[in-house]
Amino acid sequence: MKKFKFLALGSVAFLSMVGFSATANADEIEHTVAPSDTLSSISLQYFGNVSHVQQIADANNIANPNVIFDGTKLTINTDGEAAPTTEATPETSAVETPAASTETADNSANYSGRTITMESTAYSSDPADSLGGGTVTATGQNLLENPMAVAVDPNVIPLGTRLYVEGYGEAIASDTGGAIKGNIVDVHFPTYEQCIAWGRRSVQVTILD
Template identity: 45%
Template sequence: MKKLVVAFTTFSVIFTVSAAINVSAEEHKVQEKESLWSIAQKYDTSVQSLIEINELDSTIIHPGQHITITQEESSKKSYTVKKGDTLSEIGEEYNVSVNKLMDWNNLSNTTIRIGQELKINHPSKENNNAKVEKKQNNKVKAAKESNEGKQDPAAKTITVTATAYTAKCEGCSGVTATGIDLTNNPDKKVIAVDPSVIPLGTEVYVEGYGKAIAGDTGGAIKGKKIDVHVPTEAKAMNWGVKTVEVTILD
């Protein structure tokens, strides 16, 4: 995305399985105004996966282009709600959204009860032991996180040079490399990255900035450098050039 860079860098789980997992592929024909990001969201995959499967050199796609989608298919699973569970925690464990869990189980709100069986239609990529460990780690992380939002030290963290940019500038398109419209979403947390360091579509936590999506690229963003999006030029100026830690959340 063409943008104004204001600061220059100086630098216990119960589940049942009724069938094995299979891998299938299908093709998607790109429509007007679609981006790799919107296609990835539609098929519950990642931008980086689409780039690798289709051997793309960039995130640029065109109407009429055919994009191969590889998906894992598995039979439905069920999850038994335990004391202290929330839909948010269950969704995080199975890498699905709360809205999907509500839709699959015909829930009108997020209230669940102990012993309730929830349908899980999303394929799991982890075995049972890994799931138990992940849930335990999530609880440890929640206990360790401070009010400032520090992340679990076991997560992958890298140190980068961070500058800031705003989409509100003369000649700026306001749309990121993954199709995020920052003009209409000025407060959205987005960072520009080098995809070889942080894949596009990755959720991250940036020290001093918060939780964000790696949704943009930039000509000057190479190696361990990032550009954080802020809503105004004044805030970009105030950010300046910083050395910060970035924690990879997915």
């Protein structure tokens, strides 16, 4: 039986595990969905950020971007952007941050609301992350079922607020942390490697509620 894949950021560690082949168009790549894949991980693999999820879904007639199936052949149009190599490292992903910010700026036009410039860090529910906060947030969100969550200072952003975080995506302010004080947002990833790739950066946060 085919397995469902729920939307989550892909780990850079999977880059060396996923095969792909170029089509006749040098800007188009044929990707076969592997068991570990999500559209976010595929976007991160080929573009260096997660801002292309809807683009990939639209190009492949995927009605629900949260669900893809093992063995599906996807056409990835990189539109002249360099395809990933098996030698990609977390440091390489971090270097590509400017490209991610440019793309997200375009996507941000789809969201309206008050925008705040905030410092961003990352945490995970991965056991390999010694600073991880477990699999359930302060508001009870199950990170294994819905990994798109951010930790905030409730004095700055109330818990339960729906946000759009530049370079990350839409998420709920559902968690807190001892080090999350003031103008800082801590984004959640399923794996420790993704946290390393994210690093520490300045982001635009749009309050959607």
